[in-house]
Amino acid sequence: MKKPKKHKELSAEKMKRYLNNHLSYRERHFIESNALNNAFQRDALDGFEENPEVVWHNVKLDLHRRLAQRLYKEKHQFMLLTLRRWAAIFILLFTASTLYWFLEQQQREKISEVAEASPLSEKDTMSRDAAMSFSTDTLNATISAKSFQESSSRLAISAKKDAWSAFVRQHLRYPPEALAQKVEGIVKLRFQTDKDGKAFNIEIVQSLDESCHREAIRLVRAYTWDKNQQREEEIVFQLPR
Amino acid sequence: MFLKILRKKALDDHELLEKFRQSDDLFWLGELYEKYIHLVFGVCLKYLKNEEDSKDAVMQIFERIIPYVKQQKIDNFQHWLYVVVKNHCLMVLRSGKSLKHSLDEKKLEEENEYFLVEEDEFLQEEMERNLQTAIALLPEEQRTCVEMFYIQGKCYKEIQIITGYPYNKVKSSIQNGKRNLRTLMTKFQ
Numbered sequence: 001m002k003k004p005k006k007h008k009e010l011s012a013e014k015m016k017r018y019l020n021n022h023l024s025y026r027e028r029h030f031i032e033s034n035a036l037n038n039a040f041q042r043d044a045l046d047g048f049e050e051n052p053e054v055v056w057h058n059v060k061l062d063l064h065r066r067l068a069q070r071l072y073k074e075k076h077q078f079m080l081l082t083l084r085r086w087a088a089i090f091i092l093l094f095t096a097s098t099l100y101w102f103l104e105q106q107q108r109e110k111i112s113e114v115a116e117a118s119p120l121s122e123k124d125t126m127s128r129d130a131a132m133s134f135s136t137d138t139l140n141a142t143i144s145a146k147s148f149q150e151s152s153s154r155l156a157i158s159a160k161k162d163a164w165s166a167f168v169r170q171h172l173r174y175p176p177e178a179l180a181q182k183v184e185g186i187v188k189l190r191f192q193t194d195k196d197g198k199a200f201n202i203e204i205v206q207s208l209d210e211s212c213h214r215e216a217i218r219l220v221r222a223y224t225w226d227k228n229q230q231r232e233e234e235i236v237f238q239l240p241r
Numbered sequence: 242m243f244l245k246i247l248r249k250k251a252l253d254d255h256e257l258l259e260k261f262r263q264s265d266d267l268f269w270l271g272e273l274y275e276k277y278i279h280l281v282f283g284v285c286l287k288y289l290k291n292e293e294d295s296k297d298a299v300m301q302i303f304e305r306i307i308p309y310v311k312q313q314k315i316d317n318f319q320h321w322l323y324v325v326v327k328n329h330c331l332m333v334l335r336s337g338k339s340l341k342h343s344l345d346e347k348k349l350e351e352e353n354e355y356f357l358v359e360e361d362e363f364l365q366e367e368m369e370r371n372l373q374t375a376i377a378l379l380p381e382e383q384r385t386c387v388e389m390f391y392i393q394g395k396c397y398k399e400i401q402i403i404t405g406y407p408y409n410k411v412k413s414s415i416q417n418g419k420r421n422l423r424t425l426m427t428k429f430q
Contacts, residue, residue, distance in 0.1 A: 012279040021398075028396035036419060040323035044283025047295075054292045056279065063278055066300055071271045 008034050010041045016056055019048050160226070167223050168235060175211030183208055184239055187216040190232045193225040205232065212237050254318040262311060270310060274303055277319060281326050288330035302329050375425040382406065383418035390415050 010031060017023050018031050035041040048054065177183075188206035191199040199220045207213045216235040225231065252260070254273060261269035274281075281302060285295035306325060315321045376384055385404055389395045395403070400411045 010280065015279055015283075025396045025399050026394070028398060029390070029394050032396055032415075033390070036416065040277075040280050040284065040319060040326075042416075043287050043323075043327070044280040047283035047285065047287030051286050051290060051292070054286060056282075059282060059292065059296065060279070063282065063296060063299055064275070066296070067271055067275065067278070067303065070300070070303065071267050 008038065010034065010038075010044075012056070012060065015045070015048070018045070019056070164223060164233070168219055171219060171222065172235075172237075173215060174237065174239070175215050177211045178209060178237065179239070181209075182239060183212060184237055185212075187213045187235045187237065188232065189213070189216055189220055189235070190230075191220060193227060193229045193231065195227050197224040197227050199223070199225060199231075206234075208237060258310065258315060258318060265311075267307070270303075270307065273318065274306075277322055281322065284323065284326045285330055288327070288334060294333070298326075298329060298333060302326055305329065375422050375429070378425055379418050379421055382410070383414045383421065386411055386414040387418035387422065 014023075014031065018028060023031070031041075031045075035045055048056065185208045186206060187204070187208050189202055190205050191202040193199055202217055202220060204213050204217075215237075219235060220233060252272075254276075257269050257273040261267070261273070278299065282295055282299050285298040285302075286292070289295050289298060302325060306322070309325075376387060379387060386400055386406070389400045389403065390397075397408060397411050397415070400406070401408050404411070406414070
């Protein structure tokens with residue numbers, strides 16, 4: 001048996017050009033006369049000519065992929081798997097960090113809202129509010145992050161509160177009239193703070209007497225608050241015992 | 242990539258088969274199979290008449306030949322592959338009936354003996370002597386087509402344009418004419 005000669009082979013490229021009519025009559029004749037002596041080529045050409053809807057290019061890509069998959073199945077399966085695994089880990093990490101960042105941002109907003117709403121309320125109310133907002137979230141990972149956030153912001157708020165209390169303790173001058181009349185109680189003020197943390201638009205929500213709320217206003221004006229806020233503060237007038 | 246192309250061109254079927262047998266690395270058989278994959282697919286398409294079935298068949302045939310390629314000595318891979326493909330397609334078509342198809346090369350060659358004849362050379366030698374007589378004996382359509390194809394060197398398309406016969410008619414006329422010529426000339430001897 002003779003080896004099939006090179007020029008008698010029908011390459012995929014030649015076949016494609018033949019089927020797409022991209023060859024001269026001479027070249028076509030050459031392919032046809034080869035195919036007449038080679039049943040393999042003849043049947044293959046018949047197959048394509050009888051099914052003109054089949055596009056060899058697409059078939060080739062698919063077959064090549066499947067064959068490659070088969071050939072490298074054993075050899076490279078492990079490598080491919082680890083590659084995929086790394087990709088999955090990367091995507092997971094990315095998603096988790098984005099989620100964490102997003103939730104942290106939200107948490108910050110929530111806490112500042114809480115702080116605005118009741119800056120002087122008791123610590124347990126604060127943590128209850130916080131706990132309520134936390135309980136709505138289900139992700140374990142973020143809960144720990146939040147509880148960290150919670151405790152730290154609670155500390156910050158109580159520190160702020162302490163600073164204000166200390167400021168009041170230090171600077172409160174009991175109005176002589178009130179002292180003489182033994183007036184005791186709470187003055188409640190509502191005000192806004194500007195970009196420098198200075199109070200303005202001060203309203204009296206709850207008053208004791210004129211001298212007391214004037215003193216309260218003086219203190220609120222003197223203190224440097226957090227910037228750009230709407231606040232409500234109580235100043236307790238209590239006679240020394 | 243460039244190296245791969247060079248290597249592919251440099252190795253013929255026998256070398257690729259040898260490489261595969263020695264290394265037991267499917268890569269080499271894959272290289273060899275890809276050389277003929279378009280023909281394998283085409284034949285499958287001819288018999289199964291369906292793109293998806295044919296694709297599956299191409300992959301099944303690859304799986305089927307692996308053990309045989311390892312064991313058997315294959316003189317003419319292209320021919321052997323053709324027989325395997327054809328048998329596989331017939332088996333698929335007749336699936337339902339239990340058919341035992343041996344891939345034993347000898348047996349297959351008996352079934353497809355006609356293919357083993359170097360038809361081209363046979364024709365060229367004999368044609369010189371008895372050609373004119375034999376051609377004259379062919380039916381009208383076959384004679385026209387065979388003369389145009391073999392003597393004037395025209396392609397199917399040209400013949401179709403000149404004679405006005407449908408494309409498939411031209412094709413079958415030449416194939417049948419050629420077969421008839423061979424029978425006729427064998428008779429003359």
